[in-house]
Amino acid sequence: MNTETILGTILLGLAPISELRGAIPFAYLRGLPLLQAFLLGTIANLFVSPLAFLFLTYGHRFFYEKWEFYTKIFDKTVLRTRRKLESRVSTYGMLAIMLFVAIPLPITGAWTGTLGAWVFGLDKKRSMIAVSGGVIISATIVSIILMFGKGIGSIFIKIL
Secondary structure, rough: OOOOHHHHHHHHHHOOOHHHHHHHHHHOOOOOOOOHHHHHHHHHHHHHHHHHHHHHHHHHHHHHOOOHHHHHHHHHHHHHHHHHHHHHHHHHHHHHHHHHHOOOOOOHHHHHHHHHHHHHHHHHHHHHHHHHHHHHHHHHHHHHHHHHOOOHHHHHHOOO
């Protein structure tokens, strides 16, 4: 276990594009045992929801007050999204957030799940629990796929 692999795994676990889909295969394909890759990638990705809420709470307020361009786009996009999905979110709530995060595909992860919870004004603590549950499910799915053989890791990341 070398420092580059550990830091790379942590950064991929935190990055909005790769998250677990990149972190766990990266660590595993660089020689980390699957359990260690699972734990390291999962722990890194579990930090996403609190970090995202922190940014959305304070960063959003700053941009909303200072940038008219941001305000217009935000208001238009969020109001449209809320209108379209409000009934589903009110029906399924935290389960919807958890299942959305649990699917290890692009654009479904802790960042987007947290953003969705924030946009719909869901309870922050319960949302972070739902996102964390989704992260653990997603990490399990990715790890099970990797157990079938190292070559299958290429469905998550490009192997050089």
